[in-house]
Amino acid sequence: DAGITQSPRHKVTETGTPVTLRCHQTENHRYMYWYRQDPGHGLRLIHYSYGVKDTDKGEVSDGYSVSRSKTEDFLLTLESATSSQTSVYFCAISRGAAYEQYFGPGTRLTVT
Amino acid sequence: TQLLEQSPQFLSIQEGENLTVYCNSSSVFSSLQWYRQEPGEGPVLLVTVVTGGEVKKLKRLTFQFGDARKDSSLHITAAQPGDTGLYLCAGAYTNAGKSTFGDGTTLTVKP
Secondary structure: OOOEEEEOOEEEEOOOOOEEEEEEEOOOOOOEEEEEEEOOOEEEEEEEEEEOOEEEEOOOOOOEEEEEEEOOEEEEEEOOOOHHHOEEEEEEEEEOOOOEEEEOOOEEEEEO | OOOOEEEOOEEEEEOOOOEEEEEEOOOOOOEEEEEEEOOOOOOEEEEEEOOOOOEEEEOOEEEEEOOOOOEEEEEEOOOOHHHOEEEEEEEEOOOOOOEEEOOOEEEEEEO
16 A cells, blocks of 8 residues: 545536646655546556656646645646546556556546 | 557456466566556556566466567466456656556456
């Protein structure tokens, strides 16, 4: 157990509304990640962080922003949600030189 | 362009059968991980391989990293219904700070 929690676990929102997902870790890991998972696409990296206020884009970052003001919290924001952002979102931390990932339980987001 | 190709995409077998799934790339990775994901949960790390030609065993699961560190395989002996899930491979480069995931193999083991 890597001590990762995500909130909310489920959310339904309307197109055009802002949405923020939270990832919280209890083990003080430097690296944190946000992925989305859709049928047929596996896990795709949205953004990641390598320290407080240090973030970088992943392969599907358009329409998403992130913030990390504390080591333990990594926030993912959809400024104006679209139906194409309906997905399951996973947060992860990494341990070790090989960047092994440890995942949270996921947030299922539906944009109507 | 998918950096990591996993095959087959879907696999359905009977309990007790053996199977192998593959993870292939044109890139050389410094390490490769395998994960298993059950419905409604996050992926769980099974193993990390870092040396070309390395073989690791985890009970009935055998993982192999290719000599050139571009590909890997997962072999399951005498599959059980509890092995059902999505198997994902992920490759990482030294100091990259992140991993790249394949699209996964969905395995169903029927009793």
